[in-house]
Amino acid sequence: MNKTKILVTFGTRPEAIKMFPVVDALRKTGQFDTQVAVTAQHREMLDQVLAISGITPDIDLDLMQPGQSLDALSARIITHFGEALDKTKPDRVLVHGDTLTTMMVTLACYFRQIPVGHVEAGLRSGDIYSPWPEEGNRRVTGVIADMHFAPTQASADALISETVDPANVFVTGNTVIDALLWMKSRITADTSLAPAVAPLKARFAGKRIIAVTAHRRENFGQGMRNIASALAELANRDDVAIIYPVHPNPNVGGVMHAMLDGNANIALIEPLDYPNFVAMMEASDLILTDSGGVQEEAPSLGKPVLVMRDTTERPEGIAAGTAKLVATDPARILAEATRLLDDPAAYEAMSRAHNPYGDGKAAMRIAEAIAERHQAQPSRLSA
Numbered sequence: 001m002n003k004t005k006i007l008v009t010f011g012t013r014p015e016a017i018k019m020f021p022v023v024d025a026l027r028k029t030g031q032f033d034t035q036v037a038v039t040a041q042h043r044e045m046l047d048q049v050l051a052i053s054g055i056t057p058d059i060d061l062d063l064m065q066p067g068q069s070l071d072a073l074s075a076r077i078i079t080h081f082g083e084a085l086d087k088t089k090p091d092r093v094l095v096h097g098d099t100l101t102t103m104m105v106t107l108a109c110y111f112r113q114i115p116v117g118h119v120e121a122g123l124r125s126g127d128i129y130s131p132w133p134e135e136g137n138r139r140v141t142g143v144i145a146d147m148h149f150a151p152t153q154a155s156a157d158a159l160i161s162e163t164v165d166p167a168n169v170f171v172t173g174n175t176v177i178d179a180l181l182w183m184k185s186r187i188t189a190d191t192s193l194a195p196a197v198a199p200l201k202a203r204f205a206g207k208r209i210i211a212v213t214a215h216r217r218e219n220f221g222q223g224m225r226n227i228a229s230a231l232a233e234l235a236n237r238d239d240v241a242i243i244y245p246v247h248p249n250p251n252v253g254g255v256m257h258a259m260l261d262g263n264a265n266i267a268l269i270e271p272l273d274y275p276n277f278v279a280m281m282e283a284s285d286l287i288l289t290d291s292g293g294v295q296e297e298a299p300s301l302g303k304p305v306l307v308m309r310d311t312t313e314r315p316e317g318i319a320a321g322t323a324k325l326v327a328t329d330p331a332r333i334l335a336e337a338t339r340l341l342d343d344p345a346a347y348e349a350m351s352r353a354h355n356p357y358g359d360g361k362a363a364m365r366i367a368e369a370i371a372e373r374h375q376a377q378p379s380r381l382s383a
């Protein structure tokens with residue numbers, strides 16, 4: 001009997017980080033022919049994750065082009081991925097999150113009536129233009145998928161309120177926690193995997209470290225300038241150092257380098273690969289970010305997070321007290337960071353709060369749910 005063929009698909013670094021545990025869990029069941037297809041919507045940062053997780057894609061569409069428009073990239077994904085589907089004929093495709101890869105792969109599957117499982121389903125900000133285009137990408141995917149792997153009960157509730165059949169919604173936790181715990185144990189066992197952080201720790205010995213990331217499209221322009229001026233203010237303190245891996249997008253680097261270069265308490269560094277990034281989060285006392293994944297990871301490392309966005313589709317961390325929304329108002333960023341640096345009780349409360357995003361077993365739950373579904377509905381190829 002042919003094994004059920006599952007095609008796991010992704011295109012960007014965050015998706016790869018969150019999907020490699022799923023590939024691993026599916027393979028461990030021994031019940032599936034698990035293949036991986038990458039669109040390579042982001043090239044270099046994706047390849048770093050593939051290398052560290054030991055995944056060699058079975059299909060690599062290599063679709064990234066400089067200055068790619070949303071229209072052109074969407075067209076390339078649906079056309080090329082559709083051709084790949086016609087050759088591979090999977091029984092199920094898994095997509096992740098909210099990218100153009102997620103939505104266009106889902107549409108290509110829909111046109112062929114191939115069932116789609118959506119990992120990290122049900123996140124909603126409630127505003128179709130924030131984050132844009134991610135909120136739209138998620139919603140379209142949610143209409144078509146027949147298995148929705150919701151990281152939290154709140155995301156499951158959002159799907160059910162949109163009339164998704166509860167029998168198709170599985171609360172699994174977020175696979176980013178699986179990835180983080182795996183990476184953390186690897187860098188603890190072999191520190192040579194994360195060599196970038198020790199020299200920074202030595203340079204800033206005795207100071208409290210604030211780790212920063214900022215790359216969201218909605219913060220380009222004034223938002224980035226505001227973030228830079230808040231960082232410059234914070235770095236006036238002698239007891240604080242800032243480590244900031246700067247996203248390659250010129251809308252980010254241009255502003256940050258113009259406003260912060262030469263500041264002795266700020267290290268603006270190249271983007272870090274995942275092992276080094278996890279080591280940097282571990283070395284930090286506090287994290288300022290507009291990232292989605294970092295909001296989910298930081299609580300597992302006991303690090304308070306200030307979220308530099310107006311809204312978040314990840315409200316669970318705010319509710320649990322591990323994260324606080326501060327938008328990009330410099331006075332607010334400065335005030336909240338100062339409170340956490342100077343008030344030990346406030347710091348303890350945020351760093352001890354419980355992590356609502358998962359326990360590191362999400363991928364296994366996803367694999368089990370798929371195994372059960374395909375036992376009930378055998379592979380079309382073996383039928």
Ligand SMILES: CC(=O)N[C@@H]1[C@@H](OP(=O)(O)OP(=O)(O)OC[C@H]2O[C@@H](n3ccc(=O)[nH]c3=O)[C@H](O)[C@@H]2O)O[C@H](CO)[C@@H](O)[C@@H]1O
Nearest residue numbers: 012014017097098131134245271272273274277291292293
């Ligand atoms: C609207 C929104 O929130 N959308 C999210 C956004 O993802 P994000 O905001 O989470 O993206 P980042 O912050 O780049 O990545 C985070 C991961 O990368 C690691 N990291 C980070 C910096 C670095 O220097 N080295 C690293 O290794 C880090 O630990 C973490 O695991 O886009 C994705 C599709 O692209 C979406 O699916 C996702 O919902």
